[in-house]
Amino acid sequence: MSFSSDIKDELIRVDCKQCCKKAEIAAILRTGLIFRKTKRKKTLTFITEHGLLSRYLYTQIKNVVKKGPEIYGQKTPRLKKHVVYRIDFNNLLDNDEQRSFLKEIGICLDADREGIEYHRYDLEDRCCIRAYLRGGFLSVGSLTNPDKSYHLELNFQNKIIQTEYMSFMEYFNLKPKHITRKSYEIVYIKEGQDIVDYLNVIGAHNALMEMENVRIMKEMRNQVNRIVNCETANLEKTVNASVKQVEYIKYIDSVIGLESLPPALKEIARLRLENTDASLSELGKMLSPVLSKSGVNHRLRKIEKISENLKQRNINKETV
Ligand SMILES: [Zn+2]
Numbered sequence: 001m002s003f004s005s006d007i008k009d010e011l012i013r014v015d016c017k018q019c020c021k022k023a024e025i026a027a028i029l030r031t032g033l034i035f036r037k038t039k040r041k042k043t044l045t046f047i048t049e050h051g052l053l054s055r056y057l058y059t060q061i062k063n064v065v066k067k068g069p070e071i072y073g074q075k076t077p078r079l080k081k082h083v084v085y086r087i088d089f090n091n092l093l094d095n096d097e098q099r100s101f102l103k104e105i106g107i108c109l110d111a112d113r114e115g116i117e118y119h120r121y122d123l124e125d126r127c128c129i130r131a132y133l134r135g136g137f138l139s140v141g142s143l144t145n146p147d148k149s150y151h152l153e154l155n156f157q158n159k160i161i162q163t164e165y166m167s168f169m170e171y172f173n174l175k176p177k178h179i180t181r182k183s184y185e186i187v188y189i190k191e192g193q194d195i196v197d198y199l200n201v202i203g204a205h206n207a208l209m210e211m212e213n214v215r216i217m218k219e220m221r222n223q224v225n226r227i228v229n230c231e232t233a234n235l236e237k238t239v240n241a242s243v244k245q246v247e248y249i250k251y252i253d254s255v256i257g258l259e260s261l262p263p264a265l266k267e268i269a270r271l272r273l274e275n276t277d278a279s280l281s282e283l284g285k286m287l288s289p290v291l292s293k294s295g296v297n298h299r300l301r302k303i304e305k306i307s308e309n310l311k312q313r314n315i316n317k318e319t320v
Helices: 003-012 018-032 051-062 096-104 126-140 159-171 192-202 205-255 263-274 280-286 293-319
Strands: 034-037 042-048 070-075 083-089 107-109 116-118 141-143 152-156 177-181 184-189
Touching: 003 051, 003 126, 003 141, 003 205, 018 042, 018 051, 018 126, 018 159, 042 051, 042 107, 051 070, 051 083, 096 107, 126 141, 126 152, 126 159, 126 192, 152 159, 159 184, 184 192, 192 205, 205 263, 205 293, 263 280, 263 293, 280 293
Parallel strands: none
Antiparallel strands: 034 042, 042 083, 070 083, 107 116, 141 152, 152 184, 177 184
16 A cells, blocks of 8 residues: 555544534545536546545535435456545535535535535634645645655645645645646645654654654665765775875885884884785784874874985986
C-alpha cells in the first residue's frame, strides 16, 4: 500500500466530536464531488480508490440520509485487480432528503443544472477547521513516500474550494503553495518541516512519526557522508605530502647518503620511507620517545630544506 493510503487509513480512525465529524464529511464532499451527466440522468458522484474511505463516507451519509445515495465497487477495465469505488447522489431534484443534506454543506446543482454550485461554508471552531482540513486530504490529498522525496499535494477541481481550503490551512500558519495545472487547482507543500506541521494539524500522528524517522535517518546519512568525504580529503592530503617527503629523502640519499644526516633526522627519514601512508602523528607514535605531530613536521621540514639546498648547490655547480 502507498504512504498516502496508510495516512488515510489512520485519518479515518481519528476520533472526533460531532461538530467536527460534520465538517470532515463536508470537506470530503466539497473537495471531491464531481458532476456527471449521462443521457438518462445527472449525478453528483464521489469516486475513490480507497475502499475504507468509501465505506466510511457512505456510513456517515447514511446516518443522516435514509433514501440514497448508492455505493458501487467497480473493477477498472485496464487493471484487473484494481477497484474503484463510487458513491452516487441520483435524482437530486426528486429527493428532498439528499438535497437538503448537500445544501447544508453548501453544495447545490447550479441554476442551469449543468454543474455544481458551491455556497460558502463557514467554520468558526478550531476543532472543526482541523477536521475540514483532514477531510480534504482524505478526499483529494496525497503524499509521496518520504524515503524518496517530500511532496504533499491536494488536487482541487474548483477554484472556490481551493481558495477556501488554503485559507483554512493558513489559519493554522501552514505554508501551502498553489499552481493551476490543466483543469486542476493544485495546492502543495515541499518542505519537510511544513509537511510535518500539516500532518500534525490533521491528526496523522503515526505518519508524522514515520516522516520524522525518515528525516532523522536522512540527516544522519548526510552527516556520515560529510565525515567520509572529509576523511577522504584528509587522506589525500597525507598521501600527497608523503610522496613529496619521500622524494626529498631519496634525493638526499642519492647525493650525500642518509648516513650523513643528524640521527634525529635520519630516524624520521627511515620511518617515512618504510611507512609512506602513515600520517604525521602516526609517525610520531612510532618514535621513542613519542614525538608530537608538530615535532615530526618540524623534522620533515628540515629534511625538505636540506634536500632543497642540495638541489640548489647542484644547479649552481652545473652552471659554474
Ligand atoms: Zn468541532
